[in-house]
Amino acid sequence: MAEQPEPTANQRTTGIVLHKALLYDAFLWLVSLGREHTYREKALDLVSLKPCESVLDIGCGTGTLAIAAKRRIGHRGRACGVDASPEMLARARKKADKAGVQVTFERGIVEALPFPDHQFDAVLSTVMLHHLGRAARQQCAQEVRRVLKPGGRVLAVDFAKPTEGKRSLLTHFHHHGYLNFQDLGALFTEAGLNIAQSGAVGIGDLHFVLASAQCCA
Secondary structure, eight states: OOOOOOOOGGGOOSSOOOOOHHHHHHHHHHHTTTOHHHHHHHHHHHHTOOTTOEEEEETOTTSHHHHHHHHHHOTTSEEEEEESOHHHHHHHHHHHHHHTOOOEEEEOBTTBOSSOSSOEEEEEEESOGGGSOHHHHHHHHHHHHHHEEEEEEEEEEEEBOOOTTOOOHHHHHOOSOOBOHHHHHHHHHHTTEEEEEEEEOSSTTEEEEEEEEOOOO
8 A cells, every 4th residue: 555645734733643553552442441342332322323324533543433333334324534643544444454344544634624514424533632732623623513414413532630539540541631521512512513412421531522513494
């Protein structure tokens, strides 16, 4: 496979880009406290994926969630993943080939998603938004709204700040920061998304926000 070109200046994310794909998978196992399959399936339950739908995983990493989503939507559904890291995408494509499922993985940044308007029924973001500054998260929210179909859903799962005095084992390993979910909800609302549900995932310090795009009048 030919090496993909480096992003141009206006395509470079201001967020953190991870390149060590094997370590990333090990970290996600740690994040989920060894319950990665349960964590992935719960995320897909929250966003209520249906057969034949189209789904995009932003900051898809090594592709595990996008592959699981493809199994949910079936062969007539469309699953895509986007990430800024060629190393992550290379591992994601190998995983999809091994699993025997068709997922399209694109190199790109969440501040300027490489897709036309109104393409997806659902957009997923898991443990990625904490790598972005607030301005980049704002751009990301606007891009998510742009690529969602009317009535489409977006699910964001990420780290919330631990409650005072509560420090889990994961807290000692996680140094990238946490999300203010009230602020994230405000960014989604400003982008034209309606908050439907939010709360704890039930695994470690992970929380979620589920929002939807307004339907056409």
